[in-house]
Amino acid sequence: MKKVLIVSKDGPIRGAMERVCGLLADITVLVADHKSALQIFLSEEPDFVLVFDYEEKGGSGFGGVETFNILKNSATNEKIFRLGFSSYKYKDYIRMPFELPDLYAKFK
Amino acid sequence: MKKIILLVEDLADEQVKAKQAVTDEGYRFVVASTLAEAKKVFGMVKIDGIVTDLHFPESEYDKNANNACGFAVIVVAIKNEIPVAVCSNVNHHFAEYVKDVIAFLETVSPFKKIPFVMDSKDWVRAIKEIKNLIEKEV
Numbered sequence: 001m002k003k004v005l006i007v008s009k010d011g012p013i014r015g016a017m018e019r020v021c022g023l024l025a026d027i028t029v030l031v032a033d034h035k036s037a038l039q040i041f042l043s044e045e046p047d048f049v050l051v052f053d054y055e056e057k058g059g060s061g062f063g064g065v066e067t068f069n070i071l072k073n074s075a076t077n078e079k080i081f082r083l084g085f086s087s088y089k090y091k092d093y094i095r096m097p098f099e100l101p102d103l104y105a106k107f108k
Numbered sequence: 109m110k111k112i113i114l115l116v117e118d119l120a121d122e123q124v125k126a127k128q129a130v131t132d133e134g135y136r137f138v139v140a141s142t143l144a145e146a147k148k149v150f151g152m153v154k155i156d157g158i159v160t161d162l163h164f165p166e167s168e169y170d171k172n173a174n175n176a177c178g179f180a181v182i183v184v185a186i187k188n189e190i191p192v193a194v195c196s197n198v199n200h201h202f203a204e205y206v207k208d209v210i211a212f213l214e215t216v217s218p219f220k221k222i223p224f225v226m227d228s229k230d231w232v233r234a235i236k237e238i239k240n241l242i243e244k245e246v
Contacts, residue, residue, distance in 0.1 A: 035151065035152060036152070037152070038138065038149065038152040038153050039152060039153050042109065042112070042136060042138070042153060043109055056168075065168055066144060066145050066148050066168065067148075069140075069141060069142075069145055069168065070138065070139070070140060070145050070148065070149060070152075073123060073139035073140070073141060074137060074138045074139045
């Protein structure tokens with residue numbers, strides 16, 4: 001079973017993503033806000049992490065940039081993706097809104 | 109879970125060396141590349157030891173890598189009673205002000221010691237120093 005950790009500041013987003021990712025076979029879904037993300041990341045060792053609220057505009061306060069940087073730099077083999085509404089050219093960036101098949105393809 | 113060492117270092121090449129040194133000593137690493145990230149980590153998990161560079165950016169939005177933010181990390185470590193060591197390539201000939209500051213901070217540290225690796229970033233030595241402090245505490 002692969003583990004996917006969903007990190008978002010919004011409860012409804014975490015709930016929706018938990019349901020959506022839970023539809024996939026062989027996937028266990030974990031959810032966290034930005035404060036609890038690192039603890040769960042270290043204790044559960046997920047295979048994939050989706051960090052929402054990624055916005056580089058200075059002082060946005062969404063938390064996604066710092067959470068992503070900390071998890072990315074602290075990763076061993078985990079694949080970590082950042083998600084947001086702006087346009088960035090990073091290979092590990094998923095621009096929202098996204099199509100579910102495109103998201104599911106990341107978990108292969 | 110393994111004991112956690114917080115590494116505060118902004119350069120990617122140095123992060124690789126530091127992470128390997130932590131892993132070799134049987135610990136788990138967490139990495140912060142700015143002061144803001146380091147402060148955030150303190151609120152997220154229990155840290156058992158810290159090894160920090162001295163000069164790095166204050167935040168993702170401040171690209172000045174010459175701020176001596178390492179001192180702020182030491183202060184937070186002392187306040188939270190976490191052993192801390194400094195790993196920096198600051199030249200010992202020009203480091204008197206740094207040595208003076210660290211010597212003072214040692215007097216208020218609950219461990220009475222803040223190992224200071226200077227001249228070259230010897231992460232292996234720095235991690236061994238922090239391991240000694242952690243094991244002494246236990």
